[in-house]
Amino acid sequence: MVFFLVIGMMMVPYQVMIIPIFSMIVDLKWLNSYQGLIVPFLFQSFLVFLMRQFFMTVPRELEEAAEVDGLNKIGIFTRIMLPLSKGAICTQIIFSFTGLNLKSETNAFLPYADSDQIPSWGVAYARLCMKRV
Secondary structure (H helix, E strand, O other), rough: HHHHHHHHHOOOOOHHHHHHHHHHHHOOOOOOOOHHHHHOOOOOHHHHHHHHHHHOOOOOOHHHHHHHHOOOOOHHHHHHHHHOOOHHHHHHHHHHOOOOOOOHHHOOOHOOOOOOOOOHHHHHHHHHHHOOO
């Protein structure tokens, strides 16, 4: 049910959400602050969909083997699933900062960049992300 809600949010154009997001920022007194720039755009339905699809590819047997070894759910997530998902997390970071996601109008960096700089940003963030993996 929640998955279909997330998929439905992907179908709503960003232009429909501009005024509600702005009124939320004003109500929270986050106007002209970093919170107003960051927090409303942390949740992006495409990125949730991307992570769900990644975790669907992880074999169930891997989780069952960790349970047999005595790990609880938090241990399974932190010791097995999180290290496996580094590639998907790096993909999320690249999509968020380069505006390659479905709602690229939400990206705050692209209006200030020249069009010939945008591809080099993706390469730079990919290199930064791969150094951490």
